[in-house]
Amino acid sequence: MPLSHHPLVKEFPEYKEQIHDLKMKNDHFSKLMKEYEEIDKHVFRIESDEEPTGDEYLRDLKKQRLKIKDELHSIMKEA
Numbered sequence: 001m002p003l004s005h006h007p008l009v010k011e012f013p014e015y016k017e018q019i020h021d022l023k024m025k026n027d028h029f030s031k032l033m034k035e036y037e038e039i040d041k042h043v044f045r046i047e048s049d050e051e052p053t054g055d056e057y058l059r060d061l062k063k064q065r066l067k068i069k070d071e072l073h074s075i076m077k078e079a
Contacts, residue, residue: 003047006040006065008033008072015076022079029075036068 009016022029045051
């Protein structure tokens with residue numbers, strides 16, 4: 001399986017405009033999105049062997065990324 005980043009606009013293309021608006025106008029959304037992107041980059045580095053680590057740590061990071069993505073999605077649906 002090819003490695004890739006998981007940017008929100010790729011995960012939720014139907015919310016592209018809302019993502020941009022929320023990022024500019026909602027501090028909580030913006031902070032969560034920044035955290036999501038940092039975790040996503042970290043996961044990518046680990047999966048591409050730039051930053052070797054244990055499977056459990058990677059699994060925890062992915063769970064954290066998913067939790068934040070779910071919260072971001074909830075905010076987008078309510079906007």
